[in-house]
Amino acid sequence: MAGPDHAIDTVVAGVPVAARARRLNLWYGPSHVLKGVDCDLPERRITAVVGASGCGKTSFLRCLNRLNDEIEGARVEGEVRIGSVDAYAPGTAVHALRRRVGMVFQRPLPFPQSIVDNVTYGLRVAGVRNRRERMDRVEAALRLAGLWDEVADRLGRSALELSLGQQQRLVLARAIAVEPEMLLLDEPTSALDPAATLRLEERLQELSGRFTLVLVTHNMQQASRMSDFTAFMHDGRIVEFGPTGTVFVNPRDRRTEYFITGRDG
């Protein structure tokens, strides 16, 4: 079930919180990348994370699903809670966490398998054996990702034959199929042409009714178009966070203002 158990009791602007980070620090070897990030992510809304290159947006995202664990020399301190679960507690099974937090990367990277095998991958990992059930979930996921009509008649074909935009939606479907609570999206449209970008944005806005979305983007128009909340990161910290309208029109912090006006117009 999407939606956290009740243990996180904070509320942001009247919206319950799906996940939160407290005093989050991250080092890649000697390099201090995240310097005490505090953030609450509102449930079933789109939160955009913006900032200059190198400010730590992607690294922050990767802390939420502990993908940084795979990098040698990465060290994390602080607290990350997804729902009621402490992500970095010693007893947490990493793969269990990652099933609840899906991720879509910058470049669409479908597995070198058929379309249907791509989408059922997470289901097979989870242990769904019944073919019928798998196919049902595949169809539902592809519909939600807005790809079903285009691939329904060629599910067995290789995923690599799809266009980039279709591949990205396939990857989205793949992530959705395992029913995560949160979806992390790391610049998902940066490799796509404008038409495919718009289609993906439409889909994501529809999905925000079901999932909590965290969207890293360097495209300010996209952030202001799509997101409900915006977090501005600077030099490894979240400097400002709030409803998108407020952050863009009336930023509290000077650095936020410089960044936004520097990009806009």
Next chain:
Amino acid sequence: MTLRRRLDGGAVWAVTGLASLCLAAILGVCGYVLVRGLGAFWPAPVVELSLRDGSVHLGEVVAWDDGFLVLRESETERVGAHYRRVARGDIAREARPDDAVSLQGADGRRLFVRGGEDPAPAVVVESLRPNVLSTLDRVGVTLARAARFVTGGATGSPWVGGMFPAIAGTLLLVMLMALFVVPLGTATAAFLHLRKGRAARLVRGAVATLASVPSIVYGVIGLGLFVHGLGRALDQWFHAAQQPVPVFGSGGLLWAALTLALLTLPVFVTSVDQGLSRLPRSLEAGSLALGATREQTLRMLLLPAAWPAMLTGLMLAVARACGAVAPLMLVGVVELAPALPLDGEFPYLHPSRQFMHLGHAVYDAAMANPDPFRGVSRAFAAAALLLAVVLVLNFVAMVLRDRLRERYRALDD
């Protein structure tokens, strides 16, 4: 031009020249084997020599140097019994009669007659008039003979007849070997992928060290440990009734396959290991992000994606197995196997039987053939076949590996 330049020039020319010689040697060796191997089938003319002492001899010239030549005459009694050494000085006249006929019997004997006479050996496999053949006809005869060589069966003597038993034996050996190497090798490569750190370094080092061990040492282990150790034990448990005749306690297909599996394991493991590490890191990241463990990722995504590397590794292992004659000499290869290890009687595959091998056939034909002229030709023909197989396998594996390297380089960020 400065002295420096000149000295450099000398050095450059010398080094480049040596490298050229090297290349020439390499290409020359391969070309020589292939040409001489195929040339063994080329139909030679039948000559009629009239000597000064009045005798007339009909036959085929098989060897010559400045002073002498060796003539193969009709082998009326048995194969290889009728060679005549003739001094060039003794030859009064040399002719190539158009009606000369060359016959080959099923037992390998060659007969030469003038047209009209009818010697009629029991079964004639080939009959030609080599002196009147056009070049195109000769090519046809060469190909026909080569085809018979490759597909023909044994004739009761290891030195006459086709290569089919050797090819079949090699094929069976290689398949049985693959049954051992592929699972073990894949699992080892999977270990190397899953574990970083000291354990992986140790195993990688062990694999590399195993690769450096001479092949004959593997043969010794095969003989000492498998044949005499495991084989004897198996015989005591399962074949006690047949004692003291060894069933598994002597060389055979099974032990040879195990020995070669050990020998080719490093090649296979290295290929799969490299294949796995060349896959884009993002692939594994994508799978982990879906909640898969590293083991699941390996099993469900990475190993299937690395199948070309497994194929390449297998091809390299097979090529190695075709060429590794020395260890096989200790664990069960023979010049003439009484029966194939695969036949119609249950259980159809007989892993305790001895077998024939293409590489060993080359050695045997060259060193042990009582008819040295036939032996060398046969050895070159078998060697050409062996060389062709090995080169093709390696070439395809190389091309496959390079193409994949390019593909994944483009894929990775």
Next chain:
Amino acid sequence: MPVSPRHSGSLAARFPVARRPRGDRWVTWVVTAAAVLVLACLAVIPLFLAGSLLIRDTGAPDWSRLGLLAMDGLRATVCAMLVALPLGFAAAGVNGLAARRLRGVLRGLFELFGAVPTVVLGLIAVAALAPWLARHVASLLAVQVAIPAVLMAAGFAFGVSERGARWRVAWMAPLVVALAAAGLMLADRTDVILIRPGSPWNAILVGFALGLAAVPVVFSIADDALAQVPGSRVDAALALGATRWQAFATIAVPAAAPGLAAAAMLGFSRCFGETMIVLMASGNTLVGGFDPTRGLRAPGAELALGMPDASVRGADWHDLLLAALLLFVVAVAIHLAADVLRGRLRRRGEARQ
């Protein structure tokens, strides 16, 4: 909220995440078992071979025979190295200077040649080389000395230009081959037999075939070593006005020296443990001594010929196992030493980037 409306209950409820997915346990078992088996295989070889020394009950090992075998093997290997090292190093050097496309072709050629079964090389030695060599040892050696000398003189006379340097070997090869062939044919005519080897099966014959078999190993390791020299150092030399050859000879070669030493060692190891070529071309009689015109019995041949007939636990058997142990120890020791050398090279390359 469940994604699929047809099934009651979400994925998490119906398929809760397992602490450790079912398949993982046996995957871990299988891969660990495989790794253990591989380590065991490596350990078994010396244990089995050395163990026989301990349980031996048929008197002391025949050390003198072992010593002679080692000497004969050494003699064959040294003759082979005299062929393999110049050819292999020269080829690697030329490859380092060649154009990129040519480099790929050359590497592929040598890799393919490395796969040629040694029984084929042995056949050539026995059937084609031996008869000719028996009468022309002196001519061959003369040609071997003459060709580099002629080339050096030509190079000295003409100098070397930078243009066309990268494809030089392509047009020079046919020239050199023609030269060599002409020289050999000339030598053939002279029919003067200056060096008469004791038998057609001698160390020189073995040296040629064995050396040729080792060339791919020497080439590939040396080529690797030269390729790992940081490009920046060579570029610096070129910027100072050196020709490609000068940069290569004075910068790249010394920098790659450990790798080149490793190449020679690995070539040596390949030759020492080889069986088929010596079996076919060496005469297989134990001789000892340093005379290249006499035959030899290499340890590999000793094993191939002796083991099938030796009765288990007899004195012969144990002596043969000892010979096998010698081959194993030599091969592994050289391999480890070469690894150390190459590791040092790699670290040097990384540090100076």
